[in-house]
Every structure is written in structure tokens, then in C-alpha cells.
Amino acid sequence: MNPAKPSTGTAAAAISGVVVERDPARMRAAVLAAQRGGRRVGFVPTMGALHAGHGSLVAQALARCDDVVASVFVNPSQFGPTEDFSRYPRPFAADCALLASQGVRWVFAPETESLYPAGHATAVVVTGPAEPFEGMLRPGHFSGVATVVCRLFLAVPADVALFGAKDWQQTLVVRRMVRDLGLPIEIEVCPTVRESDGLALSSRNAYLSPADRQRAVALHESLCQAAALWGAGQDVTAIEAAMRHILEQRGVSIDYAAVVDRDTLATQIPPGSPAVALVAGRLGTTRLIDNQELPPRPRPPG
Amino acid sequence: MNPAKPSTGTAAAAISGVVVERDPARMRAAVLAAQRGGRRVGFVPTMGALHAGHGSLVAQALARCDDVVASVFVNPSQFGPTEDFSRYPRPFAADCALLASQGVRWVFAPETESLYPAGHATAVVVTGPAEPFEGMLRPGHFSGVATVVCRLFLAVPADVALFGAKDWQQTLVVRRMVRDLGLPIEIEVCPTVRESDGLALSSRNAYLSPADRQRAVALHESLCQAAALWGAGQDVTAIEAAMRHILEQRGVSIDYAAVVDRDTLATQIPPGSPAVALVAGRLGTTRLIDNQELPPRPRPPG
Numbered sequence: 001m002n003p004a005k006p007s008t009g010t011a012a013a014a015i016s017g018v019v020v021e022r023d024p025a026r027m028r029a030a031v032l033a034a035q036r037g038g039r040r041v042g043f044v045p046t047m048g049a050l051h052a053g054h055g056s057l058v059a060q061a062l063a064r065c066d067d068v069v070a071s072v073f074v075n076p077s078q079f080g081p082t083e084d085f086s087r088y089p090r091p092f093a094a095d096c097a098l099l100a101s102q103g104v105r106w107v108f109a110p111e112t113e114s115l116y117p118a119g120h121a122t123a124v125v126v127t128g129p130a131e132p133f134e135g136m137l138r139p140g141h142f143s144g145v146a147t148v149v150c151r152l153f154l155a156v157p158a159d160v161a162l163f164g165a166k167d168w169q170q171t172l173v174v175r176r177m178v179r180d181l182g183l184p185i186e187i188e189v190c191p192t193v194r195e196s197d198g199l200a201l202s203s204r205n206a207y208l209s210p211a212d213r214q215r216a217v218a219l220h221e222s223l224c225q226a227a228a229l230w231g232a233g234q235d236v237t238a239i240e241a242a243m244r245h246i247l248e249q250r251g252v253s254i255d256y257a258a259v260v261d262r263d264t265l266a267t268q269i270p271p272g273s274p275a276v277a278l279v280a281g282r283l284g285t286t287r288l289i290d291n292q293e294l295p296p297r298p299r300p301p302g
Numbered sequence: 303m304n305p306a307k308p309s310t311g312t313a314a315a316a317i318s319g320v321v322v323e324r325d326p327a328r329m330r331a332a333v334l335a336a337q338r339g340g341r342r343v344g345f346v347p348t349m350g351a352l353h354a355g356h357g358s359l360v361a362q363a364l365a366r367c368d369d370v371v372a373s374v375f376v377n378p379s380q381f382g383p384t385e386d387f388s389r390y391p392r393p394f395a396a397d398c399a400l401l402a403s404q405g406v407r408w409v410f411a412p413e414t415e416s417l418y419p420a421g422h423a424t425a426v427v428v429t430g431p432a433e434p435f436e437g438m439l440r441p442g443h444f445s446g447v448a449t450v451v452c453r454l455f456l457a458v459p460a461d462v463a464l465f466g467a468k469d470w471q472q473t474l475v476v477r478r479m480v481r482d483l484g485l486p487i488e489i490e491v492c493p494t495v496r497e498s499d500g501l502a503l504s505s506r507n508a509y510l511s512p513a514d515r516q517r518a519v520a521l522h523e524s525l526c527q528a529a530a531l532w533g534a535g536q537d538v539t540a541i542e543a544a545m546r547h548i549l550e551q552r553g554v555s556i557d558y559a560a561v562v563d564r565d566t567l568a569t570q571i572p573p574g575s576p577a578v579a580l581v582a583g584r585l586g587t588t589r590l591i592d593n594q595e596l597p598p599r600p601r602p603p604g
Contacts, residue, residue, distance in 0.1 A: 025484075117481060119430060121432070122429075122478060122479045122483055123426075128421060154486065180419065182417075183456060
């Protein structure tokens with residue numbers, strides 16, 4: 001574990017051997033001080049309710065950096081009015097214990113009022129990759145994500161921030177925002193961590209009934225089928241039909257099942273370009289998403 | 303004049319004794335290096351076509367800081383489709399000479415493509431103080447301002463940025479964005495510089511015909527009248543009517559003439575709060591704005 005020396009501020013407290021910082025300005029000062037001392041700082045933004053997917057991000061951050069900050073903040077602005085903000089799990093002490101055991105130096109856990117001060121009136125709005133799929137189905141979601149990620153990157157001016165590939169569209173939105181605003185941080189996207197049957201880890205899996213948990217594997221199955229058919233040269237329409245068939249057979253209410261350009265999410269995939277299969281569906285009241293990168297296919301001969 | 307040592311990058315060039323930096327990443331690195339050396343850096347963002355108002359901002363920056371950066375960038379995203387982007391004056395060599403003579407260390411003059419890279423899809427959108435007045439009359443204007451100022455503040459991570467009070471609503475929008483996103487920069491608003499007859503300096507004054515130039519003093523006259531009536535305890539409706547009367551007599555096409563809360567721009571001004579008189583009007587094809595702060599009035603007795 002990296003040395004976690006307590007901040008001098010009163011709002012920072014050592015819980016389970018990790019320093020919990022609630023104040024954005026002090027958090028920023030601590031990161032800058034570490035960097036001035038020659039330390040490379042990695043940042044793993046989370047909404048808490050940590051699982052092995054977050055653990056993998058933290059491990060990769062620790063492998064690449066001297067100090068790691070993880071944020072735990074359930075961001076209200078990325079939830080729609082009918083979504084699960086209020087019931088989203090918040091096991092903060094367990095999260096801190098896990099992060100401490102991994103060797104995280106700081107947990108940044110701001111109060112909502114410190115990220116959204118009284119009279120807050122600023123949003124970061126991304127179009128382009130934020131428009132289709134989740135952008136259509138969850139109006140305002142990516143604006144909420146971009147706004148809080150921008151705010152977090154200013155409070156935690158790390159060298160690199162790590163995101164999981166499971167939220168593929170989110171990674172494109174964050175990369176776009178970072179590039180467009182010139183935020184001085186590197187973005188690293190890490191592979192999705194899965195259960196033994198292939199279900200992508202998600203804090204929302206805890207909502208699933210045992211029966212729905214079993215059926216949830218259909219998302220991964222549909223993506224495996226997409227990868228197989230993509231590799232066999234099938235066209236996108238046929239692949240998407242096969243994905244839908246698998247999901248319907250397992251009783252998943254499909255939001256989308258699509259194969260699109262990996263970087264732009266455009267439905268036209270130029271020959272020789274990588275693609276991504278995206279899937280989102282509902283089981284009972286739980287909504288799950290997943291995806292699978294698809295390597296470039298050889299251009300047709302001639 | 304502060305020592306202006308040339309950047310090592312090929313895009314930086316010394317023109318008239320000032321270092322012109324076109325690359326945002328190198329600009330950022332230069333400012334951070336100065337700060338690491340213990341120097342306080344001030345930033346004056348401009349669209350060029352400099353006049354004594356900008357000169358005053360630069361002088362105040364130099365008085366408060368060790369090094370000063372001025373940016374010269376005519377930001378396309380803050381102009382509406384029917385506005386004066388293409389004809390906006392761009393006397394870049396003269397601007398650089400003026401800034402050099404004042405002792406500015408760097409002129410940041412990015413290419414449009416480096417602030418708005420291919421596929422640009424991110425906007426910073428402010429509501430609240432950005433909504434009335436200019437926000438109603440120039441849809442998208444303040445989003446363009448907030449987006450470019452955020453981008454500029456990331457390329458020029460100065461300790462303090464200076465803005466002129468002439469664009470009062472803009473100063474409120476910038477302050478709101480800085481606070482909401484947690485941008486680590488101090489905002490200083492400096493008094494409007496005026497011609498001898500009271501006309502606020504503006505790059506757009508150059509568009510005025512000699513006759514319109516004479517009539518343009520009506521904006522300042524209406525504000526002086528507002529201040530007098532405010533001080534005499536007149537109510538807002540009467541003050542606004544008096545302002546309109548002066549503007550109409552001089553043939554100014556009024557966009558607005560209003561007395562509102564200084565900090566929120568709300569029409570309800572709480573007793574004992576400062577106010578601001580705002581005016582915008584057109585003379586021929588030239589649109590001018592101006593304003594006057596109004597000190598808190600004593601609360602009514604009892």
C-alpha cells in the first residue's frame with residue numbers, strides 16, 4: 001500500500017487506512033502536491049457500490065501510477081427523474097475498506113453541494129457520440145456525466161483517469177469532452193470484468209432476482225454471437241437479428257442491439273474499420289448494458 | 303517590460319518583442335513553468351482589435367502579476383449566423399505591437415482548429431444569469447462564450463483572468479461557470495474605459511458613421527440618468543422610462559434598457575441590494591451595449 005499521509009484539512013479523515021477527502025479544493029491541492037513531488041497520479045471515478053470491475057480499474061491505476069485517487073459520488077445529474085438515483089446502493093464504509101485494502105491513497109467523496117453549489121447553472125453538453133443509444137433513451141444522462149466528469153477532473157487533476165469499457169458510449173463521450181475542452185488528463189479504457197457465465201459486472205446486478213440473474217447472461221451471449229458472425233463475414237443486419245433473437249428467447253426487453261462504428265457509433269462502418277456491438281435491455285425493473293469490440297474485417301477483395 | 307524568453311516550440315515566434323504562441327499545449331506548459339518558478343500569471347482574453355479598454359485590463363494585470371498572457375482569438379461560436387464574425391476587425395500585427403509595448407509576455411493566438419478540433423461536439427451551457435437580455439437576443443452567444451473561455455482557461459491556467467465591466471452579463475456568466483466547474487482561476491472585473499464624452503470603448507465603435515458616433519453617447523447618458531434617478535429614490539419603472547426616452551430622442555433602436563439585480567439580473571431587486579442599469583441598442587447596423595452599477599439604496603424606514 002502506498003503511504004497515505006493524512007491531509008492537514010479538517011474535512012479529510014482517515015477511514016480504514018485511506019484518506020477520505022470531501023473538499024474539492026483540498027483534494028486538488030493534495031494531487032498537485034503529489035505531482036510536484038514527482039509522483040504520477042491515477043484517478044478512478046466511481047459511483048461507489050464497488051465490485052471487481054472497479055477493483056480492476058484500481059489495480060491498473062496502481063500498476064501505472066504512484067498514487068491513486070478513487071472518487072465515490074452518486075451523481076444526481078446523470079439520473080433521469082424515473083431512474084434509480086434514490087435506491088442506488090451506497091455502501092460507503094465497505095467501499096472505503098475495499099479501496100484501502102487495494103492501496104488507494106485518497107477517496108474523494110464530495111458532498112453534492114460542493115460539486116453543485118447553490119445557484120448551479122452550468123452544464124457540459126456533448127453531441128456527436130452522445131446522441132444515439134443511451135443518449136436517445138436517457139435524455140440528459142450524458143450531459144450529467146460530462147458535467148460531473150469535467151468537475152471531477154478539475155478537483156482531481158490526475159495524470160490519467162481510468163474507465164471501464166462496459167460503458168462504451170460513456171468512454172467515447174468522455175474522450176470527446178477531454179479533447180474538445182483540452183482537459184489535461186489522459187483517458188485509459190480498461191476491459192470489462194465479467195462473472196464466470198459472462199455477465200458484465202455492474203452495481204445494478206444487485207437489483208436482479210435470481211431468475212433474472214440467470215436470464216441476464218443473454219446480453220453476453222448475444223455479444224458472443226455478434227463477434228462470431230462478424231468474424232464469419234455476416235452483414236450487420238443479420239448480426240443484429242441474431243442478437244435480438246437470443247435476447248428475446250431469454251425474455252430480455254430490448255432497448256437496442258446494434259453493430260456500429262467503434263469510434264463514432266455511426267451505423268455505416270467503413271471497410272477495414274473496427275466496430276462495436278452494443279446491447280441494452282431490461283429484466284424486470286433492472287436495466288443492463290454491455291458491449292463487445294469487433295476487430296476490423298479485411299476489406300473485400302478487388 | 304518582463305523578460306520574454308522565446309518558447310522552444312516551432313509554433314512560438316517573437317513578434318515585436320512578445321512571444322506569440324499558437325499551440326494550446328505549449329501555452330499551458332509555458333504558464334505552468336512560470337508558476338513553478340514562483341511567478342503569478344495574469345490572463346487577459348480578447349478578440350483582438352485592441353483599444354484602451356483592453357490596455358487598461360493589461361495594465362491592471364501587470365500591476366497584480368509577474369507575467370501576463372493576452373489571448374487574441376475571434377471566437378466563431380459566440381457569433382450568431384447574421385452577426386459580424388466575418389467583418390470583425392483583425393489587426394493582429396498592431397495588436398501584438400501594442401501588447402509588446404505594454405510588457406505582455408505571451409500572446410496566445412490559437413488557430414480555430416486547435417480550439418475546435420475536427421469532430422468538436424462539446425459546449426459549456428450556462429443558464430441562470432445567461433438567460434435574459436443578451437441571452438434572449440443572441441441565442442447561443444453565451445454558450446459560445448462559456449465554451450471558449452473554459453477552453454482558454456485550460457490552455458492558459460493563469461492565477462487570475464481580467465474582464466471588462468462593459469460586458470456585465472458576460473462577467474456574471476464567466477463567474478458562474480468558473481464557480482460551477484471549479485476552474486482554478488480568480489476572476490477580476492475591471493471598470494469600463496470611456497471616451498471623453500462617455501461612450502464605452504468597444505471594438506465595434508469603429509463601425510459607427512460620424513453621425514452615429516455622436517448619437518452613441520445616448521447609451522452613457524441614459525445610464526447617467528438612471529444613476530441619478532436611482533440615487534434620488536425613483537422606482538425602477540420610472541428610471542427605465544427615462545432611459546428609453548433619452549435613447550429614443552437620439553435615435554437609438556432600443557434592444558433593452560433595464561434596472562435589475564446586479565448579481566442575478568432578476569427584475570426584483572431586494573431592498574438594500576446593489577443593482578445594475580443595462581442598455582443595448584442599435585445605430586444603423588452597429589449594436590452597442592453598456593451598463594452602470596447602482597449602489598444599494600437605504601432600506602425604507604420602518
